[in-house]
Amino acid sequence: MRTIAHISDVHFGREDPAIVEGLLEAVAAAEPDVVVVSGDLTQRARKKQFWAARQFLLDLPRVPQIVIPGNHDISLTSVVDRAFKPFKRFKKFITSDLEPFYTDAEVAVSGINTVRLATVNDGRIKPRVVKIACGQLEGAGTGKARVVVTHHPMDVKPGDWKQRTVSKSKDAMKKFGDVGVDLFLSGHLHVGRTIATSARYKFKGYSAVVVHAGTAVSTRRRGQANAWNIIRVEGVGPDRGIIEVQPMQWDDVAFQPMALERYIKGKDGWALKSSKK
Ligand SMILES: [Fe+2]
Ligand SMILES: [Fe+2]
Structure with missing residues (x-):
């Protein structure tokens, strides 16, 4: 079994310091094998905000991290920066690797940059980076x-x-x-949720699990308390395996576990089997 801490949209510059403390405690208690941070580390891509995000990453448990940028991690106002060096600060303060990859005996995790320079909010997933990620994942082997x-x-x-x-x-x-x-992990919406892809994408015999994380520590909430996910994956093979998603929500004092969702993999891919408190 592997435990993934899935954190997103920390938006340093708009963070609540008490919730940052609570998050660091809760993530340490979860004893993750991997930490994923799915973008929007800063509010406006300012140096001070990247410094704070960098310190936050250093304060997390010392396990492998997959960290990718979000649309807030490039300059909103500098046309020159957006056009020529959009990820300059992200690369300097966070990581120079925009296609991060981690693998061990049970998981292979590939990070993809979906930030679109031509728009402020929306993203795009380019064929070039899809190819890189597919190569990384296939190269990691089966099982x-x-x-x-x-x-x-x-x-x-x-x-x-x-x-x-x-x-x-x-x-x-x-x-x-x-x-x-x-499994697909993402952020951006600031609302946590899980979905089986087969409702939208009709590919015979294929269904994956999509997990959105809420905003972990920022005040930019959209109708849901600050949240992040503990994800456990176990025994995954071609037509078997378990994925459990445990959302953790802030209750003004600490992060508390919410209803756990369990997905099981069969011959048609992943399907939700149970949701319980
Ligand atoms: Fe965000
Ligand atoms: Fe975003």
Whole structure:
């Protein structure tokens, strides 16, 4: 079994210091094997905000981290920076690797940059980076959970017209289906949720789990308390495995476990089997 701490949208510059403390305590208590931070580390990509985000990453448990940028991690106002060096500060303060990858005996995790320079909010997933991620995941071998991390979501709640998937998600999903990606982790929406992809993407015999994380520590909440996810993956193979998603929500004192969702993998891919308090 592997435990992934899935944190997103910390938005330093708009963080609540008490919740940052609570998050660091709660993540340490979860004893993760890997920490994923799915973008929007800062509010406005300012130096001071990146310094704070950097310190936060250093204060997390000393386990491998997959950290990717979000749309807030490039300059909103400098046309020159956006055009020529959009990730200059992210690379300097966070990581120079915009296609991070981690693997061990049970999981392979590939991070993808979906930030689109031409727009402020929306993202796009490019064929070039999909190819890199698929190569990384296939190269990691079989018998482990294949995980893709994006800031903008690969799937959203069916029927919710206010939410959008990342642009070009259908083309990308076909490729990810071909290499059997099990789990997609994302942020951006500031609302936590899980979805099985088979409701939207009709690829025969394929269904993956999409997990959105809420905003972990920022005051930019959208109708949901600050939250992050503890994700446990176990025994994942071609037609077997368990993924449990345990959302953790802030209750003004500490992060508390919310209803746990359990997905099981069968011959048609992943499906939700139970949701319980
Ligand atoms: Fe965000
Ligand atoms: Fe975002």
